[in-house]
Amino acid sequence: MTLSYDAVADKLASLAKRRGFVFPSSEIYGGAGATWDYGPLGVELKNNVKRAWWRAMVQLRDDIVGLDAAILMHPRVWEASGHVQNFIDPLVECGNCHRRFRLDDLRDGEELIDQWRGGKVDLSDVPCPVCGMRKLADPRRFNLMFKTFVGPVEEEASVAWLRPETAQGIFVNFENVQQSTRRKLPFGIAQVGKSFRNEITPGNLIFRSREFEQMEMQYFCRPEDAPLVFESWLGTRRDWYREYGIRDDLLRFREHAENERAHYAAKAIDIEFRFPFGWKEMEGIHNRTDYDLRRHSEYSGKDLRYFDEAANERFLPYVVETAVGADRAAYALLCAAYDEEPDKEGVRVVLRLHRDLAPYKVAVLPLSKNEKLTPLAREVAVMLRPHLLITYDETQAIGRRYRRQDEIGTPLCVTIDFDSLEDRQVTIRDRDSMAQVRVAIADLVPALRERLGV
């Protein structure tokens, strides 16, 4: 790559809007508080990311099954899970300009967080990041869950929360899934779904937003097996990113310090990705112990212990969790795929997305917009559509159209030229190598399938 990696965030932000990957939500009204809409290309990319994850986590394994739990749950779930009590960010308000900040966004924020966790934080000498005055009030506890009401009356008895994580839907269904599928330990439950967090300072496009999609898997095992299970998931998940095009120098593991771990975690390691704006968490792997099942047993009064027939004993399984944001993963995969290289027209922008993730698999392009070429090009498009997600483009010069497909990551282009009218052959062009090969239309579907691995 010839460009600086730091510049990729700006390039992608522009590309995302211009080509229809991501739009600000409610943009004509000025946006809606860091929420995002996925455009025609973005929805394909994100669906492909979710599909790739599901394939690896459910389809290819005999020890993990799927679930799709409701977003609205019984309010006691969030008391049991600890989120009502502990899912808190310290919020600081400036007495001069009245802007609000997360404590860790202030100068020496990490240190301030440590002090806050210790019970006492001194902000008397900390300047406001906006106006510079030293008038920051003591931090206030701010729960990140969105509160709403079920039914027509807004009263405490009808409070519901938009889930801040999908995991709890899995814990409360542990017994349903285990018994309906007759599973024995160890086994996992995987889920993809929306979660909501009322972030004080969202930002960096889809990196941190208030409404996001999670891909979570909870793996239930015997307590003594949890450390080994934890280690094996580290490698399994790193391999997944590798398979889908994230180089090793863009990934690292970071273990949470004891005072940094979530309230449920005995051990936590982030898989961090080197975003253009710094190393950031992409996925969390947590040993949640039996915390969640124990708490749900207590709060619901239902015994959630697992009965091990062979050992003739009853116990609460431990849980090792892998949790990744679909939006964040999609963003990381875009960053890793973005490339520019010099060419005779200036710069060729290429999204080197893995073929399984690319929004369109094939672009069908007549050499020029011509009344003789169009019917055959359309015939080829109609032939391909049942097999692959394709796009059809006949405006502008062919070179420009290749560049337009490179920029959105389309792995293959199929070009119909004047020879095609005579010999019923077309040209397949490869995005990465730009190599071209001539193929009979009759053989086109298998030829494309072979190159796409589908």
Ligand SMILES: [Zn+2]
């Ligand atoms: Zn201020």
